[in-house]
Each structure stands twice: as structure tokens, then as C-alpha cells.
Amino acid sequence: MKTLREMRSAMAVLFNEGGGPWGGGNKGSGGSGSGGDTGGPRNPWSQPPEGDRPRGTNPSALDEFMKRARGVRGQMPEGSNPVRWIGYGVLAILALWIGLTSVHQIEPAERGVVTRLGRYSHTLSPGVSLTLPAPIDRVQTIDVSSLQTIDIPGGSGERLVLTGDQNIIDLEYSIGWKIRDPELFLFQSVEPETTIKSVAESAMRAAIANMPLNVAIGSGRNTIEAEVRQQMQTILDGYRTGVTVQRVTIKQTDPPEAVVDAFKEVTAAGSNAQTSVNNARTYAQQVLAKAKGEAGAFDRVYTQYKLAPEVTRRRMYYETMERVLSKVDKTIVEAPGVTPYLPLRELKRAPEPATGAAQ
């Protein structure tokens, strides 16, 4: 409280409030350690009383100070004013410094780790807290809520990973993590982020190395992600890094550039096979439809036939013959005795084009 009062009075000096604190009960002098002063200081920015005014116009505070330093006596009250002012200025700066470095506002997402003269003291929870001023207490605010991301490989790093069946895949993934324990995070490892990255690479490669290629680039994604996350957490807890691995996301698993055409061929083969099967299904449907149609037709005719077999049979015979014979050239030859002269049709036909051409 003492310092606060001092600060307030020093502020008053700085802003030249009315008659200054000296007129109003001499509040500030107690704190400055110059309580023995008589008469009280004057506001340095107001004009000194006429009678006390030194010769020469407008002597600056520095001039006055120099004069004092040279041992000029007799103008004591006026001479101590600038000195006092410097004293209060220093106090104000000090107070400001203390105010700035001992009041800490910690956001809900943060924790403040306080070290007192190097030694870990305590951790500040969200809200406004007071600590000792700066060189004594140091506060490092650590974000414990927001998810931090590491992309592996960042930029144009190595992306190829060996699978369990000794193939190679092109892999891109990211790690989401956050700080769980600020003290461990600060005091336990030199470069926690590098460690997290190394551990991620190690765990990911171990996971992929246990899987065949097809699983790694296909269905195994979720398994790998879960496995790597868990593995990383175990290792990092073993290191006491104080971080939580929130998620492992595989962004891309592909065959390497060099063999991607061969993989496309497999896809093409798959659709070729599907085409063959589809064609066969079409054929099957046609064949079955035909069979059912013909069988159905036969069944219907047969039902009628059963009712009057002989008549139906003869009717069908004549009707068919009628249709057939109406379409064909017919020659009736009384046999035996006459040898059919063949080819009759060719004989009959041959003149036709000839006559056609002659006309």
C-alpha cells in the first residue's frame, strides 16, 4: 500500500495537479526517505516565489542541480525540488515496473508457471494473480488448451515408409497434441516438440512395418491412427514430457510415384473383371428369359392339345404347311418314272437377269 500511495503522489507531480501533493498534507515525503526536510518541496513546474527566485531568467532544473552539487548553499528549499522530483520519478517507474510484473492475467486456456529466483514455486490458474516483481518471480504462460499440430513430413521431407511385406508407401500424416502438464513440459525436456516429432515417426514406422501394403493403404488407416496415438502417448509419458497426444491423422497413404501406374493397372483389371461378369449376367438373363418364354408357350399349346389331341395336331400341321408352302416354289412330280430335272429353279431364274439386262 505504501508503494501505491507513493506512486499516486508521484503521478500527481508528473501531471502537475493543482498545488501538488506538497500543499496537500505532504503525503509523498514519508516514502521518499527525506522526511527530515523543512519547508516542504515545491512544485518544480510552478514559478518559485518572487523573493526566492535566483538571478537570471528561468534557470532550468539541471542548473539548479549543478548549483547544488557545487555546494551552493542558502537556497536549500528550491534546490531540493528537482532532486525530489527525480526521486519521485524513479519511484513512479519502480511502481509501474512492480505493477506490470507482479500482476498477471492468465487466460482460461493458459497456466502460468512461476519460478522464484529460478526455483519452481507454483502454477497460476486462470484469472488475475499477484506474484513478486520481475527479477524475483518469473511467470511463463503456457497454452494448455489449444491443439498444436505437427505435420510429418513438413515441406519436402522424406515420405516413404516400408511396410511389413517389404513394400514402400508414400505417407503423410499429422499429430495433434497439447500440453497437459506445464511444469513437466518446461522443465523436463530440452526440445519437447522435436521429441514429439521423433516419437511420432518412430511409432508410425513401427505400426506400418507390422502391416502389409494393402492394409496400410486401404482399410488399415483407422487402426494405424489409433495404434500410433496410443504408442506415442505411452512413450511420451515414459519420457515425462507432459503432453497429451490428441489425435494422429493420416492425410495420405499412396503407393510411391514410381509404381503408381502398376497400381492403376490393378484398378483397371478390377473393372475389366466386373465388365466380364456383367456381360455374363446379361447373357444369363437372356437365356433364361428365352427358356421361360418358350416353355411357357409350349405349356399353353400343350394344354389345348390335350383337350383334343388329334384335331389340334392336324390343324397345326395344315396351318404350318400352308404357311411354309406359300413361301416356297413347289413342284409336284409324279413319281416314279420321272426323274426330277434339277436344278429347276436355276433354269427358271437364269433368263430373268438376262432378259433384264437385254431390255
Added chain:
Amino acid sequence: MSLIERFMRHPLIFGIGAIALLFLITNTIRVVPETQQGVVLRFGEPVALVNRYQPNQQFGASGAGLLAIIPFSDSIIWIDKRVRDVDMAGQQVLSTDQYRLNVDAFARYRITNPLQMYISARTEDRVADQLAPILGSVVRNELGKRQFAELLSPERGIIMQNIRRALDVQARQYGAEIVDVRIKKTDPPEGAPLDATYARMRSARVQEARTIEAQGLQQAQIIRADADAEAAGIYAAAYGKDPSFYDFYRAMQSYEHTFGADGSTPTGQSSIILSPGNDYLREFRGGNR
């Protein structure tokens, strides 16, 4: 007399006094941070250790804080107390079955004996420099005893334990303790081995593609055969009821089709020579004889 007045009277003395005091304080008081351990040297001779690493220490209770030393004669060497990483990149390993692999590994270590470390290596960075090649050779030796397939996931089994133990023995000489060793990467080296792997992958894909196609054809064939068989069954079920009528019925259909009477176009023109004795012309001749 106020302090300021005294100061005004002897500014020089006060100034020098203050500076001297400050000088003394800065040379006497040391702040020991939570993350560092220190070796106190008196005229170059180590006399004490401060804030030394102990297992299971609590933060804030380990010896960090203010420390007074004898000015001018004592000095402190600061040594990191935290766990540090040492990386080993691109070590070539030859497996017992003559496969080559590029292996990346990292070890995590901590200085547990700062004095030992100071005597043998002076700085932490030099410890890392010394440990890196040792890590390389330990990894190469240990993995070189294995088959290629085992190297793929060396995290398993006792391989890493052996490497850690072997490296730890060396690290003790530098006052360090190996917390963990891990393999980051195991890759086939660039060039011929990598190309060979790619070629193998490609041929495997081609094989897979052909197999898939053949399987497709096979499946198609079976589907067709099944349909044919089913159709035959349907026909048999229908026609089998009266084979002789079927024979007649089918013959009629066949005639119609052959001679184009059902609307289809027969391939060849047809002429029919009928004998009057033909059954069809029976009535032609005046009835049944």
C-alpha cells in the same frame, strides 16, 4: 539529516559505494534455475554440485533457487538437467541375409553426473557429439546380427533393449544416462536397392491385375453355364411332359423357321418337290387311300 542530503554532500562516495555493493552482490549471489545443474569450481577445482539430478525429484524441491558463492574465487559451470535428444541419421546396416537398410535412430539421455560430464566432455554439446557416432556403431552392430524381416520392426523384442544397454555403458563415461533409444526409419537405400523394390512392387501389381481379370472371366463363364443349365432344366420340365407332341410341335416351328414362314429371312431360297404320295397331298388325290 536526510539520506538525500547526505548523498548530496558526498555524491561520489555514495555512488562508488553503491556500485561496489552491487558488484559484490552480483558476484556472490547466483540464481539456480530449475532446468540446470551446476558444478561449483573454486579456482578451477570442483568443490560442490548444485541442483543435481536425482530420480523422482519434485519441481521446486530439488535445490534450485538462490545460491551464495565466494566472489572472485568461485565460478559455476551450468549443465542442462533436462532430457536431451541425440540424433543419428542415415546409418547403413547390412542384415545377415545381405539386405541393406538406411536406419535413422535417436537416443534420449540426461546428464546424471555433471562433474563426470564436465571432466570428460566440458559441454553438453560435446557429449552429444561423442554419443552420436557411438549410437551409430551400436545400432549397426546390433541390427547387423538380424535378418531383414526382423529389422523392419526393430521396436519389438530385445533389440532396442540391447542397443540401449550398450549405449548406456558408453554414456556413463560422460556422466550421462540413456533414457531411451528408438529407431525412426528403416528404408532401403537410394539407387539399385530402391529400384529393385519398386520393380518387385510393380510385378506384384501386374500379377494381381492379371489374376483379377482371370477371376472375372472365370466367374463370367460360370454364370453363363449356370444360366444354360437352368434353361435346359426349364425346357426339360416343359417338354418332358409329352415328348412325342414336343417332337411334332418343334418340327412345325422348325419348318416355319427354315422356310421363312415365321417372318424370318431364310439364308437360301427354297424349292420343294413334292411327290403326290406325300401325306400333305393326300386329299389332293381324292381322299384317303
